[in-house]
Amino acid sequence: MDSPDQSGPVRIGVLGASSIAWRRTLTALQEVPDSTVVAVASRERDKAERFAARFGCAAVHGYEELLERDDIDAVYVSVPNSLHHQWVHRLLMSDKHVLAEKPLTIRPADTAALIGLAADRGLVLRENIAFIHHGLHRRVAELVGAGRIGHLRHIDAAFCFPPLPETDVRYRADLGGGALLDAGLYPVRLAQYFLGDELTVVGAVLREDPVAGVDVAGSAVLVAATGETVTLNFGFEHSYGAHYTLWGSTGRLSVDRAFTPPATMAPLIRIDEQDHAEEITFPAEHQFAKSAASFVEAVLRSRSTGSDPGHDDWATTALRTAELLDRISASAHRVTAGGQA
Template identity: 40%
Template structure:
């Protein structure tokens, strides 16, 4: 959330550039890894939800605010794995704005989200794992035309660490505090709603 691409999308929402009641669609998936990879170890907190699913959940919290609740979820375990290797979740706000999230560890690479409102749509590729030299491009569709909003490259990892360090030095509240608290609870709600492949962490 420290990358300017997400800040710019949030600005478009605040400006009502997409119209009312947008829906959010996000997907973050990665190819299959070697069987012994830590991501497949339940005792180490492995699984698609905690590895790739938390990114779409965090983006939904940033863009739609913390009052999200889980309406439905499915987690699937791949053959030979004791953890979830793919999943989908449907979240919503009290106003009826929905977030459709998909994630996985057994798929082609995909890192994308889109917001669609009553009058426009914005799409962002390489949303969750942009390299430090990647120049983001937001595709804003309105009135039958597509506008490309080009941004400068940024190192989101360095910006996140810098933001945390500044908050510690100044004694400030951690940035995005409400969303940070809400995120693990939403992840647990997704796991419980999906019927859980293992006991939910409390």
């Protein structure tokens, strides 16, 4: 195997042959000029070989073997949620940069530990929340900042979709499943994007599947330090919906298909005022490719500095996201899906 190359493209290994890796992230990485996918590891040999054939890389049977390779600079981690902490920790200790699927971990203390370890070892660690890399939301923030809806008073956001196959890992409590850590992370992170990290959870409800033992839907109310309120809805027992509305003192701004727009779709921003309605079409963007490119660029920058120059920019927000999700879970009133409390 090759020795580490600090001048060539970022050589990436993939830990976990997941659906999101197959559908989104690996195709996105192939669009990043300064990276190359070297190997995909799965505990199922057939899966590893299927991924390797499609993406033109090596198939690795078992996670340990990937960890031992010396021809990999960075690893994309896409294993079940409860395994993130263990494997990200081991990868960082092996001096590998890491792009981990969201949520980074299922406990705030574990998230804090990994953030600290990456900083201590001068490594890039990122949570793959792709939607925040879409320029649509930056444009929305510019419109709000320019006063298009007056003073922002309230945010309403939702990410919901139909039930998943019964075998999906998101129905596995032992693997860190549930709607809050999956769909719920998106509207929480959106609230942080527009209102900052100083948010307080003031109420929540989680609907639990009594058979699977995980939450399948939920709602929460948050309030910002400056007084703006937020209502969030999430789950996988609904018709599809991924949208948010920013409600201001003089108008409302709405975005549909907010979290998972296809790479070829031009998103629409709608502004409603008392006597005026306007629709603005934003150019299509491949948010997964932009997320992958952001990670690769950070790794390239770290080669010259010996550390991650962008660490502080994302670490506080990542930890606060984990804390907010944990607080929603801890404070929630729980009801049985399809039944009463």
